[in-house]
Amino acid sequence: MIKKFTLLFVAILFVATSIFAQGNVSFYADVTSGCAPLNVTFTNNSTIDTTGVTFYWNFNDGNNYEAFDTSHVFMAGYYNVYLSAFGEFGNYLGDYYMQINVQGSTGDFQISTGNNVCVGEQIHLSSFGGSWNISWDLGDGTTSTDYDVEHSYLTPDTFDVTMFFETQCGFDSIIEQVVVSNSAIPSVGINVNGGNQFCPNDAISFNNQYIAANYLWNFGDGTFSTNPSPEHAFSSIGDYDVIITVTNSCGNVNKDTFNISIQGGLAGYSDFNYWPNPVCPNQTIVFSTWIAGTSLWDLGDGTISTEKEIFHTYSDTGTYTIELIMTNGCGDSDTSYKDIQVQYQSGNNPNAYLYFENFNNWNQYGPVDTITVCTNTLVQFKNTSGGGNLTYLWDFGDGNTATTVDAENTFINVGLF
Structure with a gap:
């Protein structure tokens, strides 16, 4: 009897789940783009049976709500807003997402x-x-x-x-x-990359949020530094109060304290930033990681590095997978991967434009593209091109060339160039 009852309960639960899953989870927004701060009202128009259903909103900016309908204020950025539905037994019923584009980052x-x-x-x-x-x-x-x-x-x-x-x-x-004021107290605030839990012998990066005249770091293990942004590794497990004392040009002093916990057996962690993306061929891209430990990069084009910060260029277009292996002082490793796009884009294409700088030949529409000069006259050309890191090659049509940003040339022969 017990076995039959159990099977019957499972069958009923399965049927209930199937019934709840009929229809779609969906919503609409009164606006999907605009200037920050952007207030968006979301209306749930899901077609599923909502009896006993719980709806969760994820705005991808650190905020999550449980509600049927809702509204939210977004700052500048791109956000994939998700609505997920779960039945009364916790069973997943579906989700739906929409992108919100908010322009105008606050200066x-x-x-x-x-x-x-x-x-x-x-x-x-x-x-x-x-x-x-x-x-x-x-x-x-x-x-x-x-x-x-x-x-x-x-x-x-x-x-x-x-x-x-x-x-x-x-x-x-x-x-x-x-x-x-000559009685001004200096501002102080310790920043530590990677949190406050580290392994023995991890190189930890410290810095003060503000500029001062003098710095004195006390790492709590008998070592000191006067560097504004020092690195330090603790050799022994334990808790350490790191104290910075700053002095401004008035001679006034302020302090801040940050607790560091050195532990064994911590799991490795890997992550990194890069900018810009997408990037043009032969344009410099910067890779950096703030994670303590040793790093091993594979930049996807055969380039390997162990630096924390890398300046790199790609000669060919394509998608490159970046791999970073971080190993902490506890001996544990973690690997992160990110793709970058190397491509020519309309926003990155250079705009070639020039005019004659030392001749007043403008009409109501702007600079003219043809002038008449005597032989042996110096003609100066002004370059107003844009589009990023550019190189230049001038061809004056008379056999002369130049590679400067602006250029000049003396035409010694009669002709049209």
Whole structure:
């Protein structure tokens, strides 16, 4: 009797699962592209029987919701939004996804020293966030159109630093305050690549988030460093409090502490970044890993390397599989793979364009493409081409050539060139 009852229960469960699986999981969005921040409303229009069904939304930006319908705010990027359905017994019923394209990354900038600055201390303002047409108002009458700016404030005060910029979604600005004082306390913050758990003899990379005048690292194992971004390996298992003491140009001090746990038997881990992708033939691509341990790269074209950071070029188009084997100090290894595309693209194709620089031959539509000059006249050509890392070859039609960005030539014979 027990065996028959068990078989009957399994049969009923199978039938129930089959019934629940009828239909499709699907949804639609009120918008699928736009400028950041983009608020998207998702409507569940699944055709399955939703009795007892649980729906999970995964927005691929670190956020997940359990809901039938929902809305979400996206920042700039590309997101595959998934809706998955599960029956009342936890059985998988299906899923559906849609891509959301959000343009207009928010422009931002970083102050190398932090916001508290000494009088006369040099600071570095670095823009980031995918913006262009950048200009600065540093709040003390100084302006700039450089992407990155070096500056010193000569009087104590609070200054509004404004960065003006353009993105795909128009013009914008952002303001941060810089407080200039001889009593300024330096900003400090330890960064450690790879978390806080490592094996003995792993080379761990440390750095301070901010620029200071002097650094003193105490690794807690009797060793010290004055390097702004040192590497250090711990030989023995245990917990270590790593302390950094920074001093600014005013002579003021600040500290930060970070705990490192050195353990045995940790599993290996491999991962890496690369940029750009896709890449053109003979264009430099950078591979780098932040994982502690020894690295062994296979770049897919016969090139092998053991460096943490590699600058490389591919001579031919194609898809290359990059392999990185990382081995930690515990002796365990892990391998990661990523594909890169080497190809010519419309966005990377160079645009060849030139005009005559030392002749005023413009019409209402722009520079003309033909001029008349006397023999032995020097003609200067201005190159306004774009498209990345370019090389140049000029052919003047009279047997002369040049490989400079801009060029000039003297035509000594009568003719049309």
